[in-house]
Amino acid sequence: MRWSWKIATVSGIPVRIHATFLLLLVWIFGSHLAGGQSVTQALEGVGLILSIFGCVVLHEFGHALTAKRFGVVTRDITLLPIGGVARLERIPEKPGQEIAIALAGPAVNLVIASALIAVLSFQPQVDWNNPASLEQNVPARLLLINLVLAIFNLVPAFPMDGGRVLRALLATRLPYVRATQIAANVGQGIALVFGLLGLFGNPMLLFIALFVFIGAGQEAAAVQMRSVFDGIPVSRAMVRDFRTLDSRDPLSRAVELLLAGNQQDFPIVSGSAEEPVGVLARSDLLTALASGRIDVTVGEAGRNCDVAHPSDMLEDVFRRMQQSGCPAVPVVESGRGIVGMVTLENVGEFAMVQSALGKNRPGHQNKA
Numbered sequence: 210m211r212w213s214w215k216i217a218t219v220s221g222i223p224v225r226i227h228a229t230f231l232l233l234l235v236w237i238f239g240s241h242l243a244g245g246q247s248v249t250q251a252l253e254g255v256g257l258i259l260s261i262f263g264c265v266v267l268h269e270f271g272h273a274l275t276a277k278r279f280g281v282v283t284r285d286i287t288l289l290p291i292g293g294v295a296r297l298e299r300i301p302e303k304p305g306q307e308i309a310i311a312l313a314g315p316a317v318n319l320v321i322a323s324a325l326i327a328v329l330s331f332q333p334q335v336d337w338n339n340p341a342s343l344e345q346n347v348p349a350r351l352l353l354i355n356l357v358l359a360i361f362n363l364v365p366a367f368p369m370d371g372g373r374v375l376r377a378l379l380a381t382r383l384p385y386v387r388a389t390q391i392a393a394n395v396g397q398g399i400a401l402v403f404g405l406l407g408l409f410g411n412p413m414l415l416f417i418a419l420f421v422f423i424g425a426g427q428e429a430a431a432v433q434m435r436s437v438f439d440g441i442p443v444s445r446a447m448v449r450d451f452r453t454l455d456s457r458d459p460l461s462r463a464v465e466l467l468l469a470g471n472q473q474d475f476p477i478v479s480g481s482a483e484e485p486v487g488v489l490a491r492s493d494l495l496t497a498l499a500s501g502r503i504d505v506t507v508g509e510a511g512r513n514c515d516v517a518h519p520s521d522m523l524e525d526v527f528r529r530m531q532q533s534g535c536p537a538v539p540v541v542e543s544g545r546g547i548v549g550m551v552t553l554e555n556v557g558e559f560a561m562v563q564s565a566l567g568k569n570r571p572g573h574q575n576k577a
Contacts (some may be wrong), residue, residue, distance in 0.1 A: 213287050222273050223285040224266065233290040235260065257347065261354055264321055267455055269293040271317035272310055272370075277308045300432075304377035311373040311439065318359040325352040359446055366396030369423035389432040392537045396425035435524055437563045443526055444519035446559040447549030451479050456486055456508030463494050473554070475536035476547050477511045485539040485547055487511040492536070516541045517551060527556055 231501050237258050241251035266286065273296045282298040286526035295511035300309045329335050330398060335346060344350065347451040365375040372392050379388035400422035407414030452466050454475045473491040478484075489511040497503075498511040514535035517526045519542055528551060530538055 222283050225285055225287040227287055229290050230288045252320040260351055262547040264355055265293040268314040268317050269295040271313035275310045275313035280467055304380045308374050308375040314370050315359040315362050318355040322352050322355040345557050366399040366421050366425060367393055367428040372396050374484050386432055386436045390429050393429035397422050434560055437560045438524035441523045443517050443523050443540055444523045446523050446556060447551050448555050449549050451550050454489055454507045460497060460503055460510060463489055474552055476539040477507055480536045485516060488514040488535060492534045514538055526551055
C-alpha cells in the first residue's frame with residue numbers, strides 16, 4: 210500500500226503503518242491541547258490510541274495466523290486510522306476456512322477482554338457499578354473497546370468480518386460470485402442505515418457508513434474481476450500492436466507517438482537489447498512536461514516495472530500491477546523479446562468483454 214512504512218515483521222508478516230495513521234496521532238495530541246489539557250494528558254490520549262491499535266494489530270494477526278494454518282499467506286498488515294487491514298494472498302478455498310479466518314479476529318478481542326477482566330478483578334478500587342470510576346481506568350476502557358470491536362466486526366457487512374462470514378455461509382449454497390454480490394448488497398443496505406442514523410445522531414456513523422458502502426462495493430468488484438480472470442493466461446489479454454521507445458529518445462518522441470495513435474504507455478528498451486528496461490507511462494510523460502523537464506530522455510522520465518510471460522496468469526499480473534502502481538507491464542518471451550503489453554485499460558476492457566460473453570453463454574454459471 211502506498212504511503213505506508215514497515216515498522217516490524219512478526220512471524221514472517223510485515224506490519225506497516227500508513228501515513229494517515231500518523232496524522233491521526235498528531236490530531237489526537239493537538240485536540241487534547243486545544244481542549245485546554247496539559248502535554249501529559251495529551252500524551253496519555255495518544256498512548257490510549259496506541260493501546261487500542263495494539264489490540265487491532267492482534268486482531269489482524271488472529272486472521273493472519275489462522276489463514277496460515279490453511280496455507281493462505283498474508284502479504285502484510287497495515288494500520289490505518291479506521292483500523293487494521295490484513296491482506297491475504299488469496300481467498301480460502303473452502304467456505305469453512307473463510308469462516309474460521311473471519312471469526313479469528315473478533316475471537317482475539319474477546320480473549321483480550323477476558324484477560325482485562327482478570328486484571329481488573331485484582332484492582333480493589335474498581336467499582337463495576339460505578340461507570341464514572343471505570344471511565345478513568347485505562348484497562349476498563351480497553352475492555353469496553355475490545356468488546357465493541359468484537360461486536361462491530363461481526364456486523365454482516367463488508368469489509369467487516371461478519372460480511373465475510375455471511376459470504377462464506379451463502380457460498381455453501383450459491384456460486385461464490387453470487388454469494389459475494391448478495392453479501393455486498395446486505396452490507397451496503399446496512400451502510401445506508403448507519404448513514405441515516407448518523408444524520409440524526411452521531412456524525413461518526415456517516416464516516417462508518419461511507420467506509421462500509423465503498424468497502425462492500427470494492428469487495429464485490431474484486432471477486433467479480435477474479436472470476437473473470439480465473440484460468441486466463443496473459444497471452445489472451447495482452448496488446449500485440451504496440452510501439453517501444455529507446456531509453457535515449459527525447460520526450461518529444463514520446464509525445465509524437467502518443468498523439469499519433471491510441472497507445473498511452475510505452476515499454477523502454479536500451480539500444481538493441483530485447484529486454485525492456487522500464488516503462489514510460491502517460492502520467493509520467495505529462496508530469497515531466499508540466500514541470501518543464503522537456504530536455505530529459507525517455508529513460509530518465511520512465512519508471513521500473515515488472516515484466517510478464519505470456520503463460521503467466523492474468524490475475525497474478527493484474528495484482529502485481531495494482532501493488533506496484535504500474536499502469537502497464539511488458540510481456541517478454543525468451544528469444545523473442547517484448548511480444549505484447551498488459552495495461553490497466555485493456556485489462557478492464559477484457560474483463561467487460563468476458564463478463565458480457567459469460568452472461569450470454571447458455572448454462573453459464575460463475576465458479577464458486
